Amino acid sequence: MQQYDVIIIGGYGHIGLPMGIVLADTDLQVGLYDIDKSKEPLISAGKMPFLEYDSEPILQRTIGKTLHLVGDISEVANAKTIVITIGTPLDEYLNPKLRPMFSLAESLLPHLHNDHHIILRSTVYPRTSERLYDFFCKHHLSVHLAFCPERIAQGYAIRELHKLPQIISGFTPEALHLSRTLFERLGQEIVEVEVLEAEMAKLFSNAWRYLQFSIANQFYMMAEENGVDFYRIHHAMTYGYERAQDFPRAGFAAGPCLLKDTMQLSAFHQNNFMLGHSAMLINEGLPAFIVNQLLEQYDLKQETVGILGMAFKANVDDIRDSLSYKLGKLLRFHGANVLYTDEFAQDPTFISKEELVRRSSIVVVGVPHSNYRGLEIPEHVHLVDIWGFFKK
Ligand SMILES: NC(=O)c1ccc[n+]([C@@H]2O[C@H](COP(=O)([O-])OP(=O)(O)OC[C@H]3O[C@@H](n4cnc5c(N)ncnc54)[C@H](O)[C@@H]3O)[C@@H](O)[C@H]2O)c1
Known part of the structure; x- marks a missing residue:
C-alpha cells in the first residue's frame, strides 16, 4: 500500500498542483486528490492542465x-499530512460559501x-479554521490543524x-512544528502567527x-473624463519619486x-x-466606463x-472572472459586433490578434x-488602452 508524506486535496487546481509538484521535487511522497477527474489523463502524462511557468519539467520528472x-x-x-487547497468561493450575494469546506x-x-496533520491552505473567511478545528474536536479527533495561507x-x-x-499558524504546538518542518523544505523563512492573524494577513x-488597483483606476477615469492622458500624469508622479x-x-x-477576498473581509466586518466596496464599484465599473466613453463618440x-486579451491577467491562460467578458457583454448589449482574441486561453470562437485588428x-x-508588444494598430483603428501598454 502506498504511504504518503502529503496528500493534497484540490490537488489538480491552480494552488494544489504546483504545490504538489514542488513538494514532490523535494523527495516527499506526495498524493494529489481531486474531484475533477477530467484533468487526470493530462497530469499523469506529465502535462499541465493550465499554464504555470516552469512546472512541466518538474511534473515530468516526479x-x-x-x-x-x-x-x-x-x-x-495513509498520509501523514493532508493539505486542503479547494476553492473558497462567494455566493451570489457576495457572502462566503462555507458549505464546500x-x-x-x-x-x-x-x-x-x-x-493527523491537516494544513488548510485555501484562503478562508476568518475563523473558518477555528470552526473546522471545533468540528474535528466535536467528533473526538485530536488532529493537528494548521492554517498556512498561499500567497503566490x-x-x-x-x-x-x-x-x-x-506564514504558518496552528491550533497545537505539533501543528506548528509539523508545518514548519514541511515548509522549511522550500528553503524560505517561516513567519509564525496566531491562526486568526494568518487568516486576516491573507x-x-x-x-x-x-x-491599490482601484485607486489607479479611479484616477484613470478622472484623467480621461477631463481629457488628460493618465499615463503622462503617472510618469510625472512616479519618475524619480520613491514614495510613488x-x-x-x-x-x-x-x-x-x-x-472574492475583499468581499470575504467585508462579510467578516459586518x-x-x-x-x-468602493474598490469593487470602481474596478467592476471600469468596463462600463469604457463603453460609456465609446458611446459618446460612436x-x-x-x-x-x-478585445485584445481575455485572460484575467497578463501572460496566463485563466479566464476566471475576467473583466474582458463583462466588457464584451456590455458592448454586445449596445449592439456592437464583438471579437475576442487571446494568446494563452483557448476557445474555438477566438481569432488571431492580427485578424482581430484587421x-x-x-x-x-x-x-x-x-507578446502584443510590436502588434501594429493602424491609425484608423480607435485604440482603448487603459493599461498604457502601447505607450510604454
Ligand atoms: N489562484 C490563485 O492565484 C490563488 C492564490 C492564493 C490563494 N488561492 C486560494 O487557493 C484556493 C484554491 O484556489 P485555486 O485557484 O487553486 O482554485 P482551483 O479551482 O484552480 O482549484 C481548486 C481545486 O479543488 C478541487 N476541489 C473542489 N472541491 C473538492 C473536494 N471536495 N475534494 C477534492 N477536490 C476538490 C477542484 O476540482 C479544483 O481542481 C482558494 O481558496 C483561493 O482563494 C488562490
Missing part, C-alpha cells in the same frame, strides 16, 4: 515517482486518525514557492492589492481572488468595509470592437499579454 494521483479520498488515512471535512472524518501569484507558483516567506494582502513607486498602472483588476451598432474599427486592450 509523476509516478514521488508524485501520485490518488483515486479515493479514503487514502488520506465543511462537506469536505465530513467526508474526511471516517479516514482521519488522532495526530498565479502562473509563477514554482518560482515563488521557493522565494516567499511562509485577506488583508489581497484587499490591499485590490484597493508602488502606484500601479490602471487596468482590469479581475480574477478569482482579489474581489459589511462595514467601505473602502473595499453608434456602437455600426462598429466592430475587438476586422475591428475599435480595439480595447483587455489584458496586456507581453
